[in-house]
Amino acid sequence: MRVTQNSIASNTIYNLQQGRIKLDALQESIATQQKVNRPSDDPTSSGVLMDIGDRLKALDQYATSITKANTWVSFTNTALTGMTDIMAQAKKLVSSISSGTSDPSIRQSAHDQLVDLKKQMVDMANTQIGDQYIFSGGKSNVPPFTNTDNAYAGAADPNSTQLTIEIARGTDQAVSITGDRLLLGSVTAPPPSYGETNILETFDNLITAVGDRNIASNATDLAQGATDLQAGFVQITNAVGDNITRMTRLDTISTLNDTNKNMLQSMLDKIQNVDLAQLGVELSSQTTAYQASLSTTAKISQLSLLNYL
C-alpha cells in the first residue's frame, strides 16, 4: 500500500470530518438537552414522543375544562345552598303558623314573607355565569323562571339537556342541573330526578292557604303545604347531594388526569432527556480524540524529504 499526498489529504479530511460530526452531535444534545431533535434522530421514539405530546395536550385541555366545570358546579352549589336556606326559612315560617292564626297582621306578614321567599327562589334559579343561565339546560340564553307564572322557560324534558363536557378521554360529566328537575319535580327521562314536588306551586298554594289580613287561613291546605314544603326541601337537598357528587367526581378525575400526566411526562423525560454527566464524559473523550487527531495531522504533514534536501 503506497501512501500518497492525496490519500493523506483525503484521509485526514474524512477523519477530521467524522470527529467533527460526533462533536457536533454531542454539542447539539447538550445545548438542547434533548436526545431526539428531529424525526430522523430516532423515528420510533419521535412517533412515541408525538403521541405522548398529543396526550399531554389533551390532558391540559381536560384540566382547563375541569376548571371551568368546577366554576359551574360551584355556582350551582351556591345557588342550591341559597335555595336550601330559603326552604328552611319557609318551613320555619309555615310551622309557626301551622294551625293558622286569627291575628290579621301576622297572617299578612306571613303572606308577604312567603311571596318574598318565592321571589328569592326564582332569583336563585335565575343565577347566571356570564350570559348563561345555569338552570336553563340547553336554552341557557333565557331565564328558566319568571315571577309571573310557574312555567319553565328553559328546555323542557325530554330535551332538558344538562350541559355535558368531556373531562377525561371517553369520560363525560354533566355539569348543569335543569330547573324543571329542581323546582318543578320533573321525573321524565333521562335521569337524574330529585323528587316529584312542584316547589313553586307549593309556594303559591301556601300563599293562598295562609290568607292575608282580610282572608282567614285554611288549616288543611296549610298542613298539606307544610308536607309539600318538606318534600321540596328534600328535593333540593337531593340536588345539592348530586352536585357535590359531581364536584367530587371532577376532583377525582382531575387527580387521575394529573397522575396520568405525571406518568406521561416521566415517560417523555425518559425518552427525551439527556444524561448530562454521560454526555460530558463522552464530550471530553471525543474532544481529546479530536485534539489528538489534529495534532497528529499537523505533525505528520510536516514530514517530507524536502526538509532534508
Place this chain on the structure above:
Amino acid sequence: MGLNTAMDIGRNALMIFQTANEVTSQNIANVNTPGYSRQKVVLESGPTSTAVKGYPLESGVRIANVERVYDGLLQQQMVSSGSTQSYDTTKSQVLQQIEPSFNETNTDGLGAAVSKFFASWQDLTTNPAGYFERQAVISRAQGLADNFHSVSQTLTNTISAQDAALAPLTNSININLQGIARLNAEIKNTDMLNGNDNGSRDQRDQLIRDLSQQMGVKFTDNRDGTTDVYVYDSVSNTNIYLVQGTVSGSLTTGGTPPASTVTINDPAGTVLLSVDPKATTPLYSAPDGGQLWGTLQLRDKIIPGYLTQIDTLAESISTSVNALHSAGFSPTGATGQDFFATWAGTGAAANFKLDLGLTSSTIAASSSDQLPGDNSNALKIAKLANGQTTPAATPTATFSSFYSSFVSSFGMDVQSSKAIVAQDDAYMKQLTALRDSNSGVSLDEELTNLLKYQRSYQASAKVITTVSDMLDITLAMIR
C-alpha cells in the same frame, strides 16, 4: 567501437535522464490534479549494436514507455458506486431539507395544530354560546389551515425545485458527454500515431466519474482506445448509448414546469427513452442511480407520496368535521352549514380552508334548533380527536396517530437515507484511497526519483568528461 561510442552512450543517457526528470516534474506538478494518474518512465537497455572482440555490447539506455499507473477495475467500481452515492446524497439532502416541516420535537407544527383545533371544541363545550369560545374555534381552525398550507407549500416548492434542477443538470450531462466524445477522438488519433495520450485518458476517466455522479452510466473500453458510455434499460433489456466512439448523444428537457420531460437521444439523434411524469413509461426503466434519477424520483414519487399522506389527513379532518357540523344547529337554529370548504380531488391540504359561510355565530354547537345553549354537537366534534377517522375511506387511526406515524415513517426514510449516505461515503472514500494509493503521486517518492535521475545525469556527464579526457590523452600521444 571507439571512444565516440562511449561518448554517444553518455550523451544519450543525459537526454534520457533529462526526460525522466521531466516526467518526475510532471508528476510533482500534478500532485493535486484530480484524476491524475502518476506516470512512470520505463527504461530498458538499447539494442545490441557492436561486438567488441566478439563480446556484444548494448548501445546505452532508452525509454521503453512512459506509462500511467492505472487500475481499470477500480475505475469501474468508482463509476458504479459514484452513481449510487450521488443518488443517495441527492435524496438524503432533499429529505433533510423538508424534515423541519415535520419536526415537532422543539416547536409546534401540524400535529399540535390538529390537537389545538379539537381542544378549542372542548373549550366550546363548556360555554357553547360564548362569543370568545366560538371565536377561538375559528382562529384555531385558521391556524390548522395555515399549517396545512405551509406543509403542502413546502412539499410543492421542493417538487418545483427538483424540476428546476433538471435543465442545468441535463446541460451539464451533455457537456460531459461531448467532452468524453472529444477526448475519445484525441485518444484515437494519438493512438494511431503510436503515441500514448496519458493526460487525455486521465481526463476522460475523470469525466466518466463525474458523469456517473449525474446519471447511472456504464462504460466499455474499445480496442481503438475509445470508450463507449451507455445506460442500461431494464425494460427493453438493451443498452442505450450516450457516447459511441467519437460521437455523443444528448439529453433534452421539454414540457412545462413543474412537470418537465427529460428525453435521451442517442448519438444518431433518435429518441430512445423519455421521462414524462404524466406518462406511464418514464426513464425509470434505466434506474442505475445518479443525481438525475434521484431528482426525478424525488419529484415524481417520493415527495408526492408525502403530499398524498398530508392530503389524506386534511381530507379526513374536513370530511368528518363537516359531517357532524352540517348536521348540527347554530344558536339561531340554522343547520346544514359546512365547517370547512369542501374540496374534491387532489390537493386537499393546499385547499384546506374554512367554509365561506362560517362565522362565530354560525358554528353549530347544538343538536337541536330549539336549544341554542346545547353543546352536544360540539362535544361530538371534540370527540372526533379520539375516534378512528383516518383515512376517510378505511379509518384505522386517529388524526394525531395518523400524523405521528407518518412523521415516524418519514423520519425512518431520512434516517435510513442518512445511514446509506454515510456508508456510501465510507465506501467511496475507501475506493478513492485505493486509487490514490495506486495512481496518486507520492512527493517523497518523486523527490527520490528526482535525486536518482540527477545522480545518473551527473554520472553520465562524468562519462562524457572522462571520455573527453581520454580523447585528450590520445590526441596528446600524437603531438
